[in-house]
Amino acid sequence: MKFKSQKIAFWFFAVCMLLLVLQVTYGFIMGFARIGMDGLHDIIPFNTARATHTNLLVVWLLTGFMGAAYYIIPEEADRELHMPQLAWVQLISWVIVGVVAVAGFHFNWWEGRKFLEIPRPLDFLVVLNVLLFLYLIGMTIWNAKKHSTTQLVFFFGLLAAALLYLPGMIYFDNLTMDSYFRWWVVHLWVEGVWELIMGAILAFLLIKLTGVDREVVEKWLYVVVGLTFLSGILGTGHHYYWIGTPKYWLMVGGLFSALEPLAFLAMAIWAINMYRKKGKEHPNKLALYWTLGCAIMSFVGAGFLGFAHTWPQVNKWTHGTLITAMHGHMAFWGAYGMLVFAVIIYALPQLTGRKIFDNLSGYIAFWATNIGMVGMTGALAVAGIAQVYLERKLGMDFLAAQKETEVHFIGMMLAASLFTVGVLIFIYNFIRHGKPTDEALLAPGESND
C-alpha cells in the first residue's frame, strides 16, 4: 500500500465477508424450503428469504467494488484519497441503510420488484450515499497526479451504475413499463456497466501481478469494454421477448445477446495472454489464481450458460425456470464474486503488511468454493431441465413437477455446503491477516508493481 487512506478498503472488505455469510445462510433457508423443510415459513417465508438472499448479494458485491475503488483509485491516481474521514461516514451510512432494508423485508416492507425490493424511501438514501462515494472517488481522480485509463474506466463504470439505478425508481401503473425499465438496472448493470468495473479491476490486478506493460493491458481493456457495450446494450432485448414488448425484440435481443459471450471470452483470453507474457513472478500466487479464475469462470457462467438459454426459441421454454437460477448463480459468482475475492486477496497483504502468500488454506478455499459452485450449478441445471420437460413440455402441474426436482436440491445443498466451507476458510484466512496498519506503507520510492 502506498497511501494511508487506502486502509479504509479493509473495512469495506470486512463488511463484504459478513454480508456474504448472511447471504449464504438465507440461501440455505430457501434450499431447505424447496425440499419440504419449511419450518421457518411463519417467520421467514420464501419471499423474505429470497429478497434477502439476492439483495445481500448485490450489496456485498457493491461493497466490494467500493472497497476496491478506495484501494485502487489512490494508487492509480498517485495521491491520498480526497477527505478520507468522509469515507468512514459513507461506509457506516451504507451499512445502516442495508441493515434497515434487510430488516424491513422481514416485516413485509418492500417494493416487491425482483432485485429492486428496497423500498423507495430507502432508495433515496442509497442515492445520497452513492453520491458521496462518487464525490470522494471523483475528487481523488480530478486532482490525480497520474491519469490512467484504468481509473477512468473504473470511475465511468461506477458513475454509469449509479445513473442506471434511477430508471428503476420510477413508478409505473403498467406492469410491462415497470418491467421494461427494471431491466435497465438489472441487465444493464450486470451485462453492461459492471463489466467496466470488472475490466478495470482486472486491468489493475493484471498490471500488478504480471508486470506486463500498462499500455498493452489498457489497450485490450478498451477492446473488452467496447465489445461489452456493442453486444450488451441491445442484448437487453433478451428480457423483452415475452413481457408485452414488440416482436422485433426477439430478433434484436437474440442476435445481440448471442454476441455477449464474446466480451467475456475476450476478457478470459486477455487475462490468460497477459499471464503468459508475464515479465515477473509476483509472490502473491493466490491473487493470480483468483484473477485468472474470475476471467475464466465468468466466461463459463455468464458467457456459456447465458448463451445456452438466450435464443428466443430456447428461452420460450426455459424463461422463468430453474434454468435461469442455474445461470444466475454461476454468472454472479464467476464474474463478480470471484472478482471481489481477487481484489481482497491481492490487497490484504498490502494493507496489513502480513505477507502470508503461500498457504495451503488459501488454495483450499479457492478449490472448495469453485468446485462447490460448479456442483450447485450442475444440480440446478438438472433440476431446471427436468422442470422444463415436465412442466413446460408435457404440461404437468407445477407442484407435481417441483416434487421431481427435490432430489436435485439435496444434491445442490451438498455442493453448497462445500462452497460454504470454502467461504469460511477464505474468511479464516482474511482474519489471520489482522488489521490494516501504517507499518505496511511502502517507503518513499519503493514500489509494489
Place this chain on the structure above:
Amino acid sequence: MLSKSQARLFFLVGTFLFSAVFLGLTWDTMRQMSKRTNAQNLSAEVKAGKHIWETNNCMGCHTLLGEGAYYAPDLTKIVKQKGKTYLKTFLTDPQAMYPGQRKMIQYNFTEEQKDNVLAFLEWVGNIDTNGWPPEPNIKPPATESTVSSKVSEPPPEKFAQLCTACHKLNGKGGVVGPALDGVGSKYDLAYLDKWIKDPQLVKPGTAMPQMPLTDAEREEIVTFLIKLK
C-alpha cells in the same frame, strides 16, 4: 496492429451508436405500449391490484410474465385457466386448497382486495406476450384420455367453477388431480359423497382439498359425477 487510440475509438463509437439505436427502439416500444398491453383497461381496480402484488412481494415466490421466483407457479394466465371463483376461494385459505403442500402466505385479504388482485392478474393475462407461455408440445403417453364421458347435461355451476381448476373432464381443465372421466364407474355414490365432504377422512394425507360447499351443492355435484361412466 491495433493502437490504443484506435481501441478507445472503437469503444466510444460502439457505445454511442448502440445506445442511440437502443433509445430509438425504446421510443418505438413506448409508442406501441398501450395497444399491446391494453392500457385503456388499467382501471383503479387493476392499479390497486398491482399495488397489493408489489407491497406483498408476491414476485418473491411466483413468476409473472415469467419474471420473479421459481418457488410457486407462474400466474400470467391464471385467471383464464382457473377462473375467478376458484381463485377467490383459494385466496381465502391457500393452504386449505393445497393441503400438505408448499405453503403460500395466508394474507387475510378483504373481498375487495381479492377482487383487485384478480382484476390485476386478469389484465396481465391479456397482455400480448408474443405467445408466451407456450402450449405443451409433447403428448404424454395416452392413459386417461382413452375414456371420455358422454353426458348431455352441462355440469353444475360449482363443479365448473371449482373442480375443473384441478381436474380435466373431456380433455378440458386443470392437471393437479386425475381426470374425472369415467369416475362414476370407479366409485359409488356414498363414497364420492364422503370423499368430497372430507377427503382427509377417506384418505389421510391426500392432496385433494376440502372445499366450502353447501350440502345441496355437494349433492348436485355427486349426482353429476356418478353419471360419468
